[in-house]
């Protein structure tokens with residue numbers, strides 16, 4: 425790779441790291457050839473991130489921006505027009521070549537492509553579509569493609585993008601129009617959700633309809649769509665954020681809402697906070713999001729009794745809820761229904777599934793939970809089994825909340841059996 429390309433790659437991969445909507449971290453150290461350095465060896469992992477496909481596989485993606493020029497001025501974004509960063513831009517052909525080059529060497533299994541807006545939203549979206557189209561049609565690229573689409577680009581371009589991409593995403597960025605007005609004045613929440621609705625309808629149409637000859641329509645973004653929200657740049661509390669997520673899951677059928685804790689960017693705008701949002705807040709939001717989607721919780725239950733409608737940072741949201749609803753515990757592992765089991769701190773959805781299958785033919789004892797690798801210290805005050813009843817003082821203890829903050833709760837309760 426030429427020095428010029430390497431420089432561009434460094435700038436455009438670095439600029440893409442602020443997008444949380446596909447990443448779970450950079451790729452590990454995978455040496456291609458002994459002695460290789462930099463981009464070829466992947467020891468630095470420039471532009472490579474891990475992501476999860478809709479079927480749960482962890483894959484490596486080339487995660488880049490097409491360009492970090494942008495005509496918009498979103499205050500929280502390092503690529504905004506008023507930012508004083510080094511700029512770079514890939515041509516369509518350069519992104520295609522780079523992706524194929526990495527793919528053929530087995531460095532990546534796909535591409536995550538986003539971009540600042542150059543000239544017009546349509547012009548930018550058209551270039552991104554050209555990249556995906558060329559990869560698929562000219563080169564038979566079978567890898568994963570995730571395109572970040574531009575909400576106010578022409579619907580025909582969004583639709584074309586869905587024919588070549590596995591997943592599409594449109595960043596909502598902030599949960600309310602009021603926040604967007606302040607921090608991203610060119611963005612309009614109704615325009616963003618309108619674009620999401622069009623994509624949702626197209627995804628459904630391609631999944632369910634057939635042509636007049638009875639053949640299925642071509643695949644359209646089979647991995648669905650996702651979005652990202654920045655946490656802690658505006659004053660939105662966790663209730664506002666979670667309600668906005670629930671609304672997006674319900675109305676737009678999003679696969680994921682990604683939360684990205686705001687961290688001050690170089691050359692940041694004076695309207696932004698000076699301090700980063702705590703990462704634990706991002707983590708708690710992901711936990712709450714999971715409870716909303718898979719555990720039957722409602723936003724108001726998760727935030728029951730919390731201060732200022734913010735999640736409790738000391739406990740995970742399920743533990744926080746259980747501590748406030750001690751009258752519902754202990755529950756009998758051998759009799760409780762699925763929804764109640766899902767509310768027990770320390771019991772994940774998979775474990776609940778196992779418990780339900782085992783107890784069809786046998787009673788579950790304490791040791792069975794240990795075999796299932798259930799965190800016994802965490803679960804101890806909240807359940808009964810065929811051979812175990814928690815002493816009443818565990819649930820009544822004023823210190824229970826304090827004890828449950830500890831990393832190894834079991835040891836603190838060893839005398840309490």
Ligand code: SF4
Nearest residue numbers: 494496498501504540
């Ligand atoms: S439109 Fe996107 S790239 Fe441009 S400034 Fe806003 S967030 Fe940044």
